[in-house]
Amino acid sequence: MKALAFTEFGGPEKLQLQEVPEPKVGAQDVLVRVRACALNHLDLWVRQGIPALKAPLPFWTGSDGAGDVVEVGSDVEGVKPGDRVAVNPNISCRRCEFCLAGEDNLCPRYGLVGEHVPGGFAEYVAVRGDRVLPLPAEIGYEEAAAFVLTNMTAWRMVVTQARVKPGEDVLVIGVGGGVSSTAVQIAKLCGARVIVTSSSDEKLEKARALGSDIGINYAKEDWARAVRTVTGGRGVDVVVENVGAATWKQSIRSLRRGGRLVTCGATTGPIGETDIRVLFWNQLHLIGSTMSTTREFLDVMRLFFAGRLRPIVDEVVPLAEGAAAQQRLAEGRQFGKIVLRV
Numbered sequence: 001m002k003a004l005a006f007t008e009f010g011g012p013e014k015l016q017l018q019e020v021p022e023p024k025v026g027a028q029d030v031l032v033r034v035r036a037c038a039l040n041h042l043d044l045w046v047r048q049g050i051p052a053l054k055a056p057l058p059f060w061t062g063s064d065g066a067g068d069v070v071e072v073g074s075d076v077e078g079v080k081p082g083d084r085v086a087v088n089p090n091i092s093c094r095r096c097e098f099c100l101a102g103e104d105n106l107c108p109r110y111g112l113v114g115e116h117v118p119g120g121f122a123e124y125v126a127v128r129g130d131r132v133l134p135l136p137a138e139i140g141y142e143e144a145a146a147f148v149l150t151n152m153t154a155w156r157m158v159v160t161q162a163r164v165k166p167g168e169d170v171l172v173i174g175v176g177g178g179v180s181s182t183a184v185q186i187a188k189l190c191g192a193r194v195i196v197t198s199s200s201d202e203k204l205e206k207a208r209a210l211g212s213d214i215g216i217n218y219a220k221e222d223w224a225r226a227v228r229t230v231t232g233g234r235g236v237d238v239v240v241e242n243v244g245a246a247t248w249k250q251s252i253r254s255l256r257r258g259g260r261l262v263t264c265g266a267t268t269g270p271i272g273e274t275d276i277r278v279l280f281w282n283q284l285h286l287i288g289s290t291m292s293t294t295r296e297f298l299d300v301m302r303l304f305f306a307g308r309l310r311p312i313v314d315e316v317v318p319l320a321e322g323a324a325a326q327q328r329l330a331e332g333r334q335f336g337k338i339v340l341r342v
């Protein structure tokens with residue numbers, strides 16, 4: 001089969017559409033003919049080489065896949081060839097204290113399709129049979145691929161971890177990103193007033209179309225000061241972060257007393273300055289979040305299928321153009337998700 005794979009770690013130039021062996025399908029697995037797979041920053045990290053992760057080469061990423069089931073392992077029930085599905089990328093052991101409590105994303109052996117095993121930037125992907133969710137007829141593969149990972153992540157951040165309540169002020173940092181743009185929709189669904197930042201007026205305008213109430217262009221003004229102004233000096237109840245080093249200090253400064261900062265990423269770097277005096281004196285909550293549990297995945301997919309949350313698609317390009325697409329993502333030129341058609 002063809003895959004957009006790399007045989008050594010490095011930049012997007014290492015990606016080549018090449019022939020690789022088809023994945024083996026175990027008794028508990030299904031084989032999916034991938035039709036669409038969306039890009040995430042994770043694809044860039046894995047391609048560049050994560051020291052702790054020993055991906056066998058050639059390797060291909062892709063955690064946001066949708067397609068057709070073509071083969072079903074002998075132990076799999078409730079799935080049949082021909083089913084149109086989205087892939088839940090969570091991999092966990094199903095035996096540890098966390099898995100047994102439904103907290104599969106806390107599993108010590110937690111991993112992702114496309115990170116710990118080859119992913120969806122290929123014609124076929126093999127996943128455990130309980131990792132595929134049937135798609136309603138009206139939901140397209142590209143929409144599904146664009147939706148899954150960012151919505152799992154943003155849902156857990158906004159709803160489970162930050163517990164956003166009606167009437168609260170939520171600040172979403174860097175609204176062009178996939179998680180950030182979808183966090184706007186989810187925070188609005190929770191009844192919050194949503195403030196967003198971006199260096200692009202065009203992206204602020206797109207965020208407004210998703211329901212954001214206030215846009216701050218950080219290239220034109222001191223955004224932390226602007227946040228203080230629009231909240232009457234109080235600060236926001238919740239900050240949704242994934243930018244990291246470049247914004248961390250000011251994100252903390254933007255919180256009201258007792259406010260919550262939730263983060264799922266550090267795209268500009270992993271080390272940020274935290275003034276511990278501000279943390280304890282203002283009684284702030286710094287909250288980490290990664291992906292979601294399978295329960296949260298099912299909750300957010302139900303809202304997608306019901307039309308209450310929608311995918312935010314920047315562009316759809318063929319798999320063969322994946323290297324250029326990854327470069328575009330690395331430069332932050334997108335709004336929402338870039339999807340590869342397979």
Ligand SMILES: [Zn+2]
Nearest residue numbers: 093096099107
């Ligand atoms: Zn486990």
